Amino acid sequence: MNPIAIELNATLAGTMAGAAMSELGRRMYFPKGIISQAAEAKKEAYAVDATIGIATEKGSPMSLSAIRDALSGLVPGDIFPYAATAGLPKLREAWKKETLKKNPGLDGKSLSLPVVTTGLTHGIAILGDMFLNPGDAVVVPDLYWDNYGLIFSDRLGADLREYPLFDAKGGFNVDGLVEKLAVLRGKKAFLVLNFPNNPTGYSLKAAEAQRLAAALKAEADKGTQLIVVCDDAYFGLVYEEGVRSESLFSELADLHANLLAVKADAATKEELVWGLRVGFLSFAGKGLEPKHHDALVQKSMGFIRASISCSNTPGQALVLKGLESPSHDAEKALTYAAIKARYEETRRLVGAMKGPLKALPFNSGYFMTFASPAGKTEALRRLLLEEYGVGTISFMDKYLRVAYSSVDLDKLPTVFKAIDEAALRCCS
Numbered sequence: 001m002n003p004i005a006i007e008l009n010a011t012l013a014g015t016m017a018g019a020a021m022s023e024l025g026r027r028m029y030f031p032k033g034i035i036s037q038a039a040e041a042k043k044e045a046y047a048v049d050a051t052i053g054i055a056t057e058k059g060s061p062m063s064l065s066a067i068r069d070a071l072s073g074l075v076p077g078d079i080f081p082y083a084a085t086a087g088l089p090k091l092r093e094a095w096k097k098e099t100l101k102k103n104p105g106l107d108g109k110s111l112s113l114p115v116v117t118t119g120l121t122h123g124i125a126i127l128g129d130m131f132l133n134p135g136d137a138v139v140v141p142d143l144y145w146d147n148y149g150l151i152f153s154d155r156l157g158a159d160l161r162e163y164p165l166f167d168a169k170g171g172f173n174v175d176g177l178v179e180k181l182a183v184l185r186g187k188k189a190f191l192v193l194n195f196p197n198n199p200t201g202y203s204l205k206a207a208e209a210q211r212l213a214a215a216l217k218a219e220a221d222k223g224t225q226l227i228v229v230c231d232d233a234y235f236g237l238v239y240e241e242g243v244r245s246e247s248l249f250s251e252l253a254d255l256h257a258n259l260l261a262v263k264a265d266a267a268t269k270e271e272l273v274w275g276l277r278v279g280f281l282s283f284a285g286k287g288l289e290p291k292h293h294d295a296l297v298q299k300s301m302g303f304i305r306a307s308i309s310c311s312n313t314p315g316q317a318l319v320l321k322g323l324e325s326p327s328h329d330a331e332k333a334l335t336y337a338a339i340k341a342r343y344e345e346t347r348r349l350v351g352a353m354k355g356p357l358k359a360l361p362f363n364s365g366y367f368m369t370f371a372s373p374a375g376k377t378e379a380l381r382r383l384l385l386e387e388y389g390v391g392t393i394s395f396m397d398k399y400l401r402v403a404y405s406s407v408d409l410d411k412l413p414t415v416f417k418a419i420d421e422a423a424l425r426c427c428s
């Protein structure tokens with residue numbers, strides 16, 4: 001059991017609530033991860049907050065006027081009634097159309113209508129509920145979004161099996177993944193692929209994507225039943241030539257009868273609406289027909305009905321209006337260009353750093369991560385917060401994540417200078 005859960009249980013010991021708690025209730029806790037470190041950064045008088053995965057400009061969240069302006073045009077019917085359990089039908093159609101437009105590799109392939117979830121987190125939790133029994137294996141890289149641990153391991157009792165994300169050459173470690181899958185040969189394997197990756201900001205190069213798809217096909221050929229979740233939270237934020245911007249879901253959608261592909265994505269980052277909480281699940285697999293898609297959609301609806309009943313209506317209405325707006329694509333291109341400029345500046349600044357930190361490979365998304373050969377990144381984080389006014393995220397006392405998406409271009413030099421200096425002081 002997680003030490004924080006043990007502490008909470010000890011606090012509740014002797015109370016009726018503590019005695020009445022379910023096994024799951026006893027296991028549950030709030031991790032000291034990204035969210036609590038970000039909250040700490042907000043409490044300190046900080047100059048720059050590079051903790052949290054949103055895109056900001058001059059201290060405010062970036063947003064599309066296509067969505068902002070739609071707010072005042074919402075009518076009561078867009079706001080107050082319940083939404084259908086699987087989401088507003090027009091939004092589901094519109095998101096599918098967008099998915100097909102942005103992923104030309106899906107051309108001619110069959111996939112379900114997306115199910116609306118309350119953010120991508122909720123979609124991932126539904127997939128866990130649908131496919132994982134306690135003890136089942138979940139294959140993830142060693143650098144993954146920390147909430148996978150809480151969802152799959154702490155909540156569902158699944159067994160996270162990690163492979164090193166990077167190989168010796170700093171590319172995606174296809175062999176490491178295959179090694180973990182080989183242990184599960186002939187059985188069920190649930191894996192999550194997240195590109196652009198949180199926390200590293202790494203996306204597959206075109207050749208790596210091909211190798212990965214071929215490796216998954218080979219495992220499926222050997223009888224392993226693969227459930228592959230493409231966590232596409234940062235879809236579209238790819239900044240280098242030769243790096244794959246399309247979701248791997250396109251390849252997986254009809255790869256093998258032993259492979260179920262699920263695209264878990266969201267308006268959250270794609271439409272810059274972090275707080276609206278609109279996510280989607282789309283299912284595909286070789287040999288799956290519309291009746292199978294529909295059954296998977298209905299299973300998802302069952303999990304929604306049994307937990308939150310349905311997602312909120314105004315968030316969905318706003319995302320739909322944004323997608324339908326004639327200015328949508330041009331506006332999104334501008335926000336992409338702004339984040340790409342920060343990426344390029346980050347690359348330049350990281351390249352000029354002299355201190356002990358080593359940047360892990362990055363080419364996309366919102367973040368980059370440093371590894372500290374001497375560890376001590378929690379002390380580094382605190383030093384940065386307290387003496388330099390810079391909020392970052394440390395994890396495993398070995399890594400420091402920087403969200404350049406939430407730092408204005410002109411502040412990036414200050415951030416990386418502070419990190420370099422502070423690391424020389426505490427991680428040499």
Ligand SMILES: Cc1ncc(COP(=O)(O)O)c(C=O)c1O
Nearest residue numbers: 053119120121145198233266268
């Ligand atoms: C990799 C990854 N997946 C999923 C999510 C969750 O997205 P949402 O806010 O839509 O629940 C995040 C959010 O930070 C993320 O980084």
